[in-house]
Amino acid sequence: MADRNSDVGGIPMEEVVVEANEAIRERRRTRVPEKNWVRVWDHFRREWQIYAMLVPTIIWFLVFLYKPMYGLQIAFKDYSIFRGVAGSPWVGWEHFQTLFANDQFIRAVRNTITISFYNLLFGFPAPIILALMFNEVLHASYKRTAQTIVYLPHFISSVIIAGIVITAFSPTAGIINTILGWLGMDAVYFLTQPGWFRPIFVGTGIWQEAGFGSIVFLAAIAGVNPSLYESAVVDGANRWQMMWKITIPSILPTILIMLIIRIGNVMEVSFELVLLLYQPATYATADVVNTWVYRQGLQSGQYDLAAAAGLFNAVVAFVLVMAANTLSRRYSRTSLW
């Protein structure tokens, strides 16, 4: 707004604006009440442009996100490609009964929750610890460089992440087994062993996301009132004590909200990375709901059964997210969206 300060007929711009607003308000107050449809017609004629801006996106949501919700009814139908979503006959809860009698599906649900739990246990504290450590680093350009590097893996695709993991953990060529060799240990084919899948998966997640996740906590630390530290220095506190007595209590609300969000997303294991890292030998510990849905639905063509599994996952996730938002509102008056 280059011409914000220009005058209109010798009157400062601000005053003109204020007067114009007064005039508009006056007109609205004194306008004769019209018939309802006239008012609506008038509104749309005056404001059609904002509706024109909104409509394409609304149509997009209807076509690409809400129409699939309508298609979810196949979870209760004997779906056939030729009859389509609407034409297939209803079967009630049959698919859900099949699901809960299916050991592989039950295993996938259990794996999803277990992997999420490990992600929470090890992956949640990592960015907090990292942020607290960054806060103690005094050398500004050292800190800057380190931050630049640790944020980077967040922007790397899961295919590349998986490619790196597969190469590094390879039985003959990988660096991990090379190191084991130096230590006089036998080579392990990590990615075929069910016992190793979760540590590798959770570790990869920390490597990829801990740095980027620390941004939120660093922002919270930056918001702590500096006078608290100043008076602590006067009282002779050292840095370690200040971290425990000032920094951590101050960022506790942020920690709590982030924890609630994480709990709300328990069903959301990054299944793309699971899909890229698991193999039949590790299904026992690695197969999650969405990878099971992918195999049953998109690979074996059992669309209705897979859709039922997806619906189950979505409903559980929805309930958890809603509960998380209610909790966060109660604790902080802050809604997550």
Add this chain to the structure above:
Amino acid sequence: MMNWNLYSRGDKVYAVIVSVLIGMFTAATLYPFIYIAAVSFSSGFAAQAGKVVLTPIDATLEAYGYIITDPQFWISYRNTFIYTIGGTIVSLAFIVPCAYALSRPQLKGRRFFNLFIAFTMWFNAGLIPFFLNMRDLGLLDSMFGIVIAFAINAFNIILLRNFFESIPQSFEEAARMDGANDFQVLWKVFIPLSKPAIATITLFCIVARWNGFFWAMVLLQSEDKIPLQVFLRHTIATLSDDDEFAMVQTAAGFSAETVTAAIIICSIIPVLIVYPFIQKYFEKGILLGGVKE
């Protein structure tokens, strides 16, 4: 925050220990990339024998030579650029006007539309209905399908709407006095004032498009349409089991490992080039959309 000279002896030791720990974590973050780069420049024999640790062994460009002579590599590289640039433009064309409309107090049904959009962040029909819908729309194996079907993300709309709502009304009123309509207000007032927020969203779109894999793998069958990520996955999955490849490579001095590493490096380089430009935005950007009173 404080002067180093005011630090007690204990605090100095503490600061040094923390700096060393940060250094170790940073090195651990960086190491896999260095390792992959070293593998990509090593000979196939050295890589297969697990001799590569930090620097290339028997340095060679054979792996890069192999991939740049594969036409499929260039086709998928080109496709990734098309999906990234085209997809980002389409995303912004939807998101920016929509966020503007939702930020207008005079929009009727504003609460409803906000909920209509936000609901998709909490509930999602899942893989199968989405796939069947794409099939019904005739968008299987279609580049246009990939561009359009992943154009919008509710989070980006809400992020930008929040930013638009924080712009003081006086800016808009001045433009209105000059007779500007909504399109002009958006174009001449809101967009110039929202550069950091729009840059953040553009960044999110670019990264999501560049990295997009799963749906490209599921929806695209033709090799001339697949993006780089699908090509990379395909290479990783097939090279090591391919006997014909194993015979060729022994003669040529590269291996499945070095070729995989070389493709990884080639697909990371554009990210590394853009990264410094985007870094200053995303730190602010992720805080913008997340938590709102």
